[in-house]
Amino acid sequence: MNRDANEMKKTIIPAADGKRITEEFCELVSVDSESLQEKPIAEILKRKLEELGCSVMEDDAGEKIGGSSGNIFALMEGEGSPVLFSAHMDTVSPGKGKEARVMEDGRILGNGEAVLGADDVAGIVEILEGIRILKENNMIHRPVEILLTVSEENFCRGAGAFDCSNIKATEAYVLDLSGPVGKAATRAPTLILFRIKVTGKAAHAGFEPENGVNAIEAVSRAISKIDQGRVDEETTFNIGKIEGGSVTNIVPDQCRIVGEVRSYDHEKAERIVEETERIFRQEAEAVGASVEVKTNVLIRAYSVDEGSRVCKDFVAALDMIDEDPDPSEGSVFVSTFGGSDNNILKTRGINGIVLSCGMYNVHSKEEYTTVEDLEKGARLVAALCCL
C-alpha cells in the first residue's frame, strides 16, 4: 500500500468543543473533592455518564476506606475489544474553595488560595468530551470502560479497594500525568514507606546519665551510616521525619523516624529497606537500645513494553489527532517517579500506561492547565476508542 492510500485510510478525529470542555472543567473544579470527601463530585459525574448513555455503578470502596463515596465504574457499549480509561476524582489539600480562571492566552489558573484541581479534573473532562466526540460524529468505537477512582492521592487506596474483575479491558489509559498532552509513562516505581521506633531508657541527664540509653544517639548513629538522596539512577531514599525526646534534662528513651524508598526495581527497594533495618538494629544494639520496624509497600513498580498494543495504539492515536511527535523532544514514552492508579491496575493484570493530560505545577497553588491541552486530550481519548 502506498503512502497516499495509508493516509486515506486514517481516521481523522473531529475537533472538540472548546467552549464546552472549558465550562465543564470550571464546573467540576468548583466542587470540593479532597480525598475521602468525593461524594458531591461523584454524584455529578454519575449523572453525566448516565446522560452519555453509559451504564454506571458505584462500588463500596467508600465504606472500605472510610470515604464519602465509592469508585465509579461505567460502561459504554461498542464493537471489538474493550478499552479502559481511568482518572481520579479526589484532589490534594488545600483543595477547598477551588476556582478556575480562564485567561486570554488559553491558560486556566486557580485562585491562588487552593490548588486548581486540574489533577485530575483535566483527565476526567478529557474522557467525557472524548466520548461526546464519538457520539456526536456517530463514530464506530470499541466498548469503553471508565473507572473514576476515589482517594488516589492517598496512595491509590480507592483503586486498591476496587474489584478489578469488573474490568473486561486488558489495556488501560490512566489520564494522570503532568505535562503537555502527547506523552505516556510506561514505567513507575515501587514505593515503600518505613517507620522505625527506637526505644532506649530514660534517666536524669544531670544526676545519672550513665543509667540512661539515649534513643536519639542510636538513631543518629544509624542515619550517619546510610546514604540518602539518589542512591542510583533508579532508586531514591529519604528519611523525611524524625521525632524524639521530651525535655533537656532527661536522656531520651524514644526516637521515631519515617522514611521512604522508591525504585524501578521492586526487589532492590525491598533490599534497601532490609539493609536500613539491619543498620538501625546494629547501632541501637551498640548503645543498648531496641528497635521496632514497620514497612508498607504503598505501590509496586511496573514497566510496560513499548511494543505492546497499548503503546502502539497510543502512537497511532497521536497520528490520528495530527500530533506528529517532535523527535527533538525525545520519545513519547517516559518514566515517572510518582505512583498512580496504574500501579494498581498493573498488579491486577491490566496493561496500562499513564497519559499526560495537560496539568502543570500540580499539588501547588500555581497549578494550571490550558484549553488547548483539554481539547487535544479529548481528541486523543476519542482516537484511542476507535483503534
Ligand SMILES: [Zn+2]
Ligand atoms: Zn493525579
